[in-house]
Each structure stands twice: as C-alpha cells, then as structure tokens.
Amino acid sequence: MTARVEPLPHGERPALDTLISRFDSGSAAVEVNFRRLMPSVTPPRGGHAIHPYPAKLLVNIPQFFLAALCPDHGDKLLDPFCGSGTVLYEAALAGLRPLGSDSNPLARLVTRAKLTSINRDVVGDELALIMQRYPMLAPDIPDVINLDYWFSDRISQTLGKLRAAIAQCVSTRHRPLFDVSFSATVKRVSYADPRLSVPVKINPARSARYGAKGDEVLRRLARLENVDVAAVFWSIVSQNSRRLRQVREGDAEIPxxxxxxxRALNLADASIDIAITSPPYVGAQKYIRASSLSLGWLGFTPECKLRPHERVSIGREHLGAEEIWQTEGTGILAADALLDEIAARNPLRARIAQRYLLEMRDALAELARVMRTGADLILVVGPNLVAGFEFPTPAFLEELARRAGFATHLHLIDSIESRGLMTKRNRTAGVIQQESVFLLKRGPVDV
Ligand SMILES: C[S@@+](CC[C@H](N)C(=O)[O-])C[C@H]1O[C@@H](n2cnc3c(N)ncnc32)[C@H](O)[C@@H]1O
Structure with missing residues (x-):
C-alpha cells in the first residue's frame, strides 16, 4: 500500500491548482517541500515558540493551505488533534474562528495561551507582584511523579512558592500565559536531558554516549546546583509576553x-467549514509521558496517576486488560492482513495498532459529522514501523476517511527533517521520515 511518488522538477514551486492537476493526471502522490512551497511569513510567528511540544506540525503546511484555499473571514476551522495549537494559532491570525480538541491537558493549555489575547502592561505588573511575594509564601507542591528523582529539594521549594504566587497574583485572563511559562520553567530546571522529549535523567556516567552535545548537557546539570529558578521563570514570562504581542494588536479577543x-466534539452537524490536522501516530508518540513533569506541576496528576490521561490518548502504548482481548477487525482487508502478520511476531503490538485504527475510525467519523458538505480537510500523517513491519498509516487513514465520507483531491509527500519525539525504540518503533499530506473533501451527507 506504499504510495507511488512523483517528484516535482527541481526548483519548482507550483500553486495548489497545478499540484491538483498533476495528481489528477497520474494519481501518484506528488513530492513537495513545504519549506520551499511556503518559505516565509511576516511578521514572524513568535507565539509558536512559547512552549515545547512533541511532533509540532511544520507551520508552513497550514500557512500554505490557508493562503491557497482562501477560506472566508470568520469561517470555522477545526483541528481535532490540536496539540500545541500550531494550526489554530495560524487560523486565528488568518481571521478564522479556531476550534480544536486534544486529550492532553498540557496541549490544551498551550493552545489556550496562544489564543488568549494579553495586555502586556498588566502582565508586567502581575509578574512584578509574583516576584515580590513568592519568597514569603508557603510552597504549594502538587502530586508530581517521582518528584525527588527529577528535582532537588531547593528547586521544588521554589517552584512550589512560585506556583502559590501565580494562584494569588494572576488574573484569569493571563493564567494560561503564566501557567505555560511555569511549565516551561519546570522543564528547564529538572534533571531531565533537554535533548529528549520524554524525560530521561541526565547521567554523568554516560556522558560519553551523549555525542557532540555531551559537554552542554553536563554544563546544564552543573548549573542546576545554583540555578535561580525565579529568574528563569521571570525571563520566560517576559519573553513569552513579547512573543505573543508580536502578532496580537491591542486587546481584541479571539473567540x-x-x-x-x-471522538466526542460538542458541535452541531455540518457546522465546520475547514479542518487541518495531524493525528497521533500509532505507538510512536508518547505525548502524555513526554508531558509528565509539566502535568504534575500544573496539578493534572492527582495521586501521581498518568493513566487517566493515557486512556483517552489515541496511539497509546498501554492498553487496558479489556482492550487487549477485543478482536474487532478494522474492516480494511490490507490492514487486517498486516495486523495478523504483526500478531504472529508480537501480539501486543498488533493489538495496539489495531486499537489505533479503530479509534482513528471513530475520530474520522466524528470529523465527518461536524464538517459541512464540500468542506476541505487537510490530513497530515506519516508511516512508521510496528514490530519491524512498515505500517502504512497514511493509506489506512485515507481509506478510513473515505469510508467516513471524504474524497481524496490531492496527495502530497514531504520529507521531514526532524519532528521531536521520534525516538527509535528497540529498532521496532521506527523513525518517520516522510509525511503524507492529503487534501480531502467532505462529500454530500446521506439522507
Ligand atoms: C501529532 S500531535 C499534534 C501536534 C500539533 N499539530 C502541534 O503542532 O502541536 C497529535 C495530538 O493528538 C492528541 N490526541 C491523542 N488522542 C487524542 C484524542 N482522543 N482526542 C484529541 N486529541 C488526541 C495528542 O495529545 C497530540 O497532542
């Protein structure tokens, strides 16, 4: 099921119409480079950098489609897997009404921070008040998994005081910006290796294996001895407030x-005009684990439990006992045959991949329900390996989308240089090197 690919002549930067007619004439996926198709947008979007997030979408992709498809001002744009809000932020800047969903509370927070307009003077006043008050406050330390493993006692105490001060000094409107900046601070002052998305403790005994960046990682570890946590927080809030202001005029609120x-959007049928999304990958992405320190410090893991968040996360690596024994096929012949082959080598991996397809089927059906006839869906997804087998996720999701009521108008393939969290696990998870970008259209609704 691997797509045939037609490369573009060297140096060509065609418009969307040209790409569609090229696809129509050969129905092979057309190879593009989105960095070249949509090289730069001014002013630069500082807001995208307010917080790290695994596997952020290449911003050039929504920028290209928003420019090429020209949705009307005020149209409703949905990203059902919004992550850190890359698409929704671009949509808001393009004058559209952003709607999204994400099962990871950290993702929802980062998205909210990007979309909430701020008053920079008030942010400055609130930050000054925090700096003045936090030393006197009792630390408010929530349930954080393995707190003492990831943070020194001195650092935990200061983080706890800052957390208490944020609760006291910040207005509801600015809370997302301060919480996001606090979360970014948590990442900066933990013992986690900064090169990796999923927390792995820096281990000086292994520094020889850290490669070119080994010295930098060790210097960071040394700096943690005396790091001024409040100064780090102060500088992140200040920088984030500048980043968001670059593209936000005045006090205008974006609804x-x-x-x-x-899979459960509280939206009316046929109410969405356009959707752009990059769904999770099967088993390759550990969004919740990657966010665990932040989730803890933000108060999202009472009793130190990540499982409630993992359970709703599509593409998760842990299945509940009842899920492991469910044997419902996906209904796609090629997928079910591949899952049988995978099961012969690794039954658990086969179940994880099967569950992924079933849950993506439900998500695509929900997407089809809320999109109006004729609305465009941009779906960005790459293949990966499952237990050593190539798993053609793009072809399977395209088929599921077709069954949900979408028709393919264009299939592009872009090679990606780097997407965070593409960790190679035991040589079986695989690294995603190419992404498929589908332009699909919602067909007429059956009556
Ligand atoms: C590839 S990431 C999206 C990245 C995003 N485009 C960005 O630029 O940050 C996929 C997202 O799907 C989310 N996700 C997983 N299961 C979900 C579900 N059931 N509903 C909504 N989002 C889900 C993950 O938490 C993750 O943030």
Missing amino acids: FTIFDDA
Missing part, C-alpha cells in the same frame, strides 16, 4: 473553543 476528545 475560540477547545474540547478534550476528537
């Missing part, structure tokens, strides 16, 4: 909505 689960 936006963010739900939890792509």
